[in-house]
Amino acid sequence: MKKLLLISLILFSALALGQQKRVLGIDDLWAMQRIGTYSVSPDNKQLTFSLSTYSMELNKGNSDIYLINTDGSNQRLVISSEKNESTPKFTPNGKKLSYIFGGQIWLSELDGSNKIQLTNIYSGVSDYVWSNDGSKLLFTSSVHPDCTDDDCNKTKNDVKENSKVKASLFTELMYRHWNDWRGESRSHLFLFDKNSKEAVDLTLGSKFDTPPISLGSAKDFSFSPDGKEVAFTMNTAEFLSTSTNNDIFIINLSDVKKGSKTPYKKISISKGNDNQPIYSPDGKYIAYCSMEREGFEADKQRLMLYDRGTGTTTSLTDDIDISIAEMLWSSDSKTIFFNAANQVYESVYKIDINSKNVTTLLKEYNNTSLDAASDGKIIFFKQQRTNLPHEIFSLTSDGKTMKQITFINKSRLDQIEMNDMETFWSKGEDGVPVQSVLIRPPFFDKSKKYPMIFLIHGGPQGNWGDDFHYRWNVQAFAAQGYVVVAPNPRGSTGYGQKFCDEISGDWGGKAYTDLMNAYDYAIDNFSYIDKENTFAAGASYGGYMVNWIAGHTNRFNALVSHAGVFNLESMYGTTEELWFPEWEFKGTPWENRQVYEKFSPHRYIHNCKTPVLVVHGANDFRVPEEQAFQLFTSLQRLGVPSQFLYFPDETHFVAKPQNARLWWKTVFDWYGKYYKTK
Numbered sequence: 001m002k003k004l005l006l007i008s009l010i011l012f013s014a015l016a017l018g019q020q021k022r023v024l025g026i027d028d029l030w031a032m033q034r035i036g037t038y039s040v041s042p043d044n045k046q047l048t049f050s051l052s053t054y055s056m057e058l059n060k061g062n063s064d065i066y067l068i069n070t071d072g073s074n075q076r077l078v079i080s081s082e083k084n085e086s087t088p089k090f091t092p093n094g095k096k097l098s099y100i101f102g103g104q105i106w107l108s109e110l111d112g113s114n115k116i117q118l119t120n121i122y123s124g125v126s127d128y129v130w131s132n133d134g135s136k137l138l139f140t141s142s143v144h145p146d147c148t149d150d151d152c153n154k155t156k157n158d159v160k161e162n163s164k165v166k167a168s169l170f171t172e173l174m175y176r177h178w179n180d181w182r183g184e185s186r187s188h189l190f191l192f193d194k195n196s197k198e199a200v201d202l203t204l205g206s207k208f209d210t211p212p213i214s215l216g217s218a219k220d221f222s223f224s225p226d227g228k229e230v231a232f233t234m235n236t237a238e239f240l241s242t243s244t245n246n247d248i249f250i251i252n253l254s255d256v257k258k259g260s261k262t263p264y265k266k267i268s269i270s271k272g273n274d275n276q277p278i279y280s281p282d283g284k285y286i287a288y289c290s291m292e293r294e295g296f297e298a299d300k301q302r303l304m305l306y307d308r309g310t311g312t313t314t315s316l317t318d319d320i321d322i323s324i325a326e327m328l329w330s331s332d333s334k335t336i337f338f339n340a341a342n343q344v345y346e347s348v349y350k351i352d353i354n355s356k357n358v359t360t361l362l363k364e365y366n367n368t369s370l371d372a373a374s375d376g377k378i379i380f381f382k383q384q385r386t387n388l389p390h391e392i393f394s395l396t397s398d399g400k401t402m403k404q405i406t407f408i409n410k411s412r413l414d415q416i417e418m419n420d421m422e423t424f425w426s427k428g429e430d431g432v433p434v435q436s437v438l439i440r441p442p443f444f445d446k447s448k449k450y451p452m453i454f455l456i457h458g459g460p461q462g463n464w465g466d467d468f469h470y471r472w473n474v475q476a477f478a479a480q481g482y483v484v485v486a487p488n489p490r491g492s493t494g495y496g497q498k499f500c501d502e503i504s505g506d507w508g509g510k511a512y513t514d515l516m517n518a519y520d521y522a523i524d525n526f527s528y529i530d531k532e533n534t535f536a537a538g539a540s541y542g543g544y545m546v547n548w549i550a551g552h553t554n555r556f557n558a559l560v561s562h563a564g565v566f567n568l569e570s571m572y573g574t575t576e577e578l579w580f581p582e583w584e585f586k587g588t589p590w591e592n593r594q595v596y597e598k599f600s601p602h603r604y605i606h607n608c609k610t611p612v613l614v615v616h617g618a619n620d621f622r623v624p625e626e627q628a629f630q631l632f633t634s635l636q637r638l639g640v641p642s643q644f645l646y647f648p649d650e651t652h653f654v655a656k657p658q659n660a661r662l663w664w665k666t667v668f669d670w671y672g673k674y675y676k677t678k
Contacts, residue, residue, distance in 0.1 A: 021417040023442045024479040026664045028416065029470055030054045030657045032409050035390045036063060037087055037369070040380055042094040044373040045070055046110075047380070047392060048078075050086050050099075051408065056657045065099055067110065070378075070394065072405045078112035087127065092134035100125055105139065105192075119192060121199055122150040126187065131227040137192040138221050138230060139199075142185040145207050148259060156184075173241040176621045177213055177576050179651035187211065189221055189232055191256060200258045202230065202251055210234045212246045214577060215297055217276035217289065217326070218369075224279050228253055231267075231277035231286055241578040244273045244297050248288050248306075267306050269313055272299055276326070280333040284308060285353075287336055289324050290315070295579045296504075298461030300497045303327065303336065305353060316356050321496045322349070326368065330397070331376030337397075339367055339381070341494035343435055344423055344465040348381065348395065361399030366467040372397075380405075386439060386475055387418035389468045417442035418475045421466050426521035428489060428514035435495070436487040436518045437464045438526075439478045451533035451675060453482040454519055454556070458540030460491035460503050460511065471653055471660070472539065480668055483529050485522045489514030491541075505586045507541075508548045508599040515545065519555060535671045539563050540623060540652065544601065547631060550612055551604030558674040560667055562615040563623045563652050566631040568600040569593075574624040605634045611641035613670040615663065617650030643670065 031054075038049035047068050054061040065079035065088045079085045079099065088099040097108050103124030108115045119125055121141055128139035147153045168175070175182055187209040189202045203210050211220035212235040220233035230251045237243030248268040256262050268274035272291035279286055286306040291299035301324045303316045316336075317324065325346065327338040337350045348362040348370070361379075369382040376397060383393045383404075392406045419440045428434040441450055455472065457464050464474075464486035474484045488495065489511040491503025503511050523531045536556045538546045543564020550559055565571050569589045572581045582588060585595045597603060612635055616628035628644065635642035645666050647659055654663045 021415060021442075024416050024418060024473075024475050026476060026661055027056060028412065029473060029476060030056055030660065031412060032389050032470075034061075034470075035382060035392065035406065035408060038371070038380075038382075038392060039089040040070070040371050040373060041090045042092065042374055044375065044378065046090075047405065048088040048090060048097055049392065049406075050088055054657050056661070059656055059658045061657075065097070065112070068392075068406060070373075070380075070405065072403070072407075075406065078110070079108060079115075080112075089128075089130065092130050092132055098128075098130070100128070105137065118194070118197075119199065120197070121190070122154045123185070128192075129222060131223045132225055133227055135194055136223070136227060137194065138223065139190050139192060140187050140210060140221070141190060142187050143201070144184055145186050145188075145205055148201070148204065173239070173578070174213070174576060178622055179619050180621075182213075187213075189230075191230070191253065198258070200256055202232075202256065202262050203234070203264075204259075204261050206234075208234050208236050212275075213240070215244055215246055215273045215275065219276050219278060219326075222278055225281055225283045231279065231288075233275045233277065241576065242295065242582060244291070244295055244579050245271055246273045246275050248274050248277045248286070250286075267311075267313070268304075272296065273301075274304075278327065278329060280329050281331055282333040284333065287327060287329065289327070296583050297577075297580060298459070298493070298500060301325070303338065303351065316351055316353060317358075319356070320358055322358070323493065323497065323500075326370050328370045328372055328379070331372070331374060337361070337370060337372065337379055339370060341463060341465070343494045344421070344437060344463065344488070345494070346465065346467075348379070348399075350397070359399070361397075362395055362402065364466070366465055367393075384468045385466050386421040386437075386468060388413070419444060419478070421474075424521070424525070426487075426518045428517055429510040432490070432499070432510075432514070434487060434489055434514045434518055436485055436522070437474065438486075438522070439474045439484040440528075441478045441481050441483060444528075446528055448528060449530040450481060450483045450528055451535065451671075452522065452529045453477045453484050453671070454515075454534060454536040455484060455486040456515065456536065456538030456542035456545045457486070457488070457492070458538070458542045459493075460507065460541035460544075461493055461500055462541075463488045463492040463494050465494070476664065482535075483522075483526070485518065487515055487518035489518070504584050505595060506599070507544065507584065508552075508601075512545065512548060512552070516553065516555070532676050533557055535674075536560070537562070537667065541565070543623070546612075547601035547605070548599075550608040550610055551601055552607065554609055556610055557676065558611045558613070558671055560613045560615065560670065561628075561631065563617065563620055564614075564627065564631065565601070565623055566605075566627045566634075567602040568596045570630070571623065571627060572596070574626055576621050602630060602634065605631070606638060608635065608638065608640050611670075611674055613643050613645065613667065615645045615647075615654075615666075617647040617652065617654065619650065620652040622652045
């Protein structure tokens with residue numbers, strides 16, 4: 001009832017103002033079409049992209065392939081079926097489209113006709129790239145390391161599938177990762193000849209994954225411009241669970257012989273995470289990203305330049321406090337374009353490789369998936385904002401002219417009232433400035449009072465930014481009549497490496513003070529926030545902080561802890577990427593028990609008086625479900641008002657449409673239950 005009162009207040013305000021628009025509904029999130037990967041034609045005149053459409057009734061999505069002219073005209077559907085078509089790319093001569101369908105690479109004419117299956121590998125294709133001359137492809141596929149052909153892989157899989165015994169015998173860690181059981185297969189890199197249709201396993205016999213299972217990039221293997229060499233990313237650590245040491249390797253394709261192991265050479269030099277090897281168009285360099293510190297997954301990503309002639313490596317970005325995300329060479333091999341977290345934005349930059357001078361081309365918004373015209377004059381990218389789902393944009397290489405190319409969800413967005421993102425700054429611990437995102441509810445009336453939702457991001461090395469998040473959508477929270485405040489406390493990315501570092505070993509310390517100071521600032525400075533009705537929510541590390549808040553403050557009416565860490569020591573024993581807790585808590589529990597005990601929410605939960613909604617998925621291997629079991633047991637035993645929303649078919653994320661609808665409804669019902677009416 002209280003939730004309905006909030007929505008009624010918004011609708012009444014809209015009618016009073018004569019507005020024709022409406023508020024964002026949860027089903028709107030799933031009605032939005034979502035752009036996937038895209039590719040630019042060699043003549044720079046067209047783009048091809050995948051587009052996913054979701055069905056609430058079928059409880060799933062489907063991806064199709066479209067073409068559009070780079071001036072934004074003539075968008076058309078070219079490849080569609082009841083199954084997913086994905087990863088569309090123009091062939092190097094621009095005359096055909098390639099894409100993945102049914103786990104294989106296919107070719108078609110540009111209008112989608114004359115479809116031809118190109119690969120036929122039993123284990124299927126995960127991703128692929130073309131050589132410049134169009135004669136070869138690199139693709140990845142998960143195979144049994146000791147198999148040398150398709151028949152072997154099929155036989156092993158059939159034996160396992162048909163066996164009445166489903167037990168597994170583990171002999172090492174990383175037997176499961178994120179949301180999946182790893183099994184015995186490993187991702188290998190294959191070289192495919194388009195004419196002979198022959199595929200050669202370039203990492204034959206390897207027990208290591210290419211690309212690596214974690215901390216890699218979307219571009220972890222590539223051809224040299226002349227097609228004679230390949231660069232790729234792989235982690236060869238014997239104890240993978242504690243290693244972030246992804247490395248860059250190269251293979252001379254003249255050494256490749258079918259059925260034989262191919263020698264490869266390591267060119268990266270850091271003990272930290274190296275990834276994203278990309279050849280310069282002139283073939284002189286390989287650029288890649290590199291983290292310096294071993295075992296730290298959120299270290300600054302430097303931009304490295306490997307000189308193929310001399311074998312020397314140079315860092316281009318040691319003198320700037322920016323962590324590189326994606327990068328792209330200019331056509332003349334003199335400049336590298338890249339994007340990076342920049343406060344609440346994902347900005348676009350360029351760097352001159354000789355002078356190392358960095359220029360900001362586009363500061364605002366969230367800009368990712370960089371690509372470029374073959375002449376280097378135009379950069380393409382996907383852009384999103386808090387009130388705009390991903391669309392494809394272009395930007396001149398001097399940063400002066402930006403243009404929106406696609407308008408996928410325009411007709412729906414035109415019906416919906418959403419306010420622009422605002423930000424404010426408050427003082428964190430030690431007076432350090434902390435930035436927060438603020439979203440006002442639709443049809444906002446400054447003379448009224450609104451309840452507040454206080455959102456805490458995960459990571460903890462992450463941030464709230466100018467993006468349209470389909471699971472934690474700030475506009476969807478605001479649409480229910482709440483002011484949304486989403487701070488970026490210590491540990492957040494986009495504010496320099498020191499700010500990011502200062503959460504490690506201090507999870508409930510400075511970050512908690514930063515958050516509470518931001519909360520107090522908002523209450524004291526924004527008169528339209530109803531201080532009698534404030535609510536908090538977070539997932540992953542955000543869930544951890546909600547659990548920490550539960551034992552340390554009574555500021556909030558009610559809390560939502562989604563996939564939250566509750567017991568640091570048991571979390572260590574059940575999670576999979578052990579480098580993460582060992583870095584964050586400065587060792588194992590037996591090496592540094594003091595930190596694990598000091599910052600574990602379960603040791604303070606007896607202080608909790610605030611109602612808590614607990615949410616978790618059974619297939620979450622990052623923050624295993626036992627964390628939620630312990631939390632809910634503690635709350636119930638203490639007599640704290642609490643509920644447990646458990647998804648037996650979800651992971652760290654709620655990804656199915658109907659489950660997501662239930663998630664939103666349950667969260668708002670929970671808050672409405674503890675909303676205080678005047």
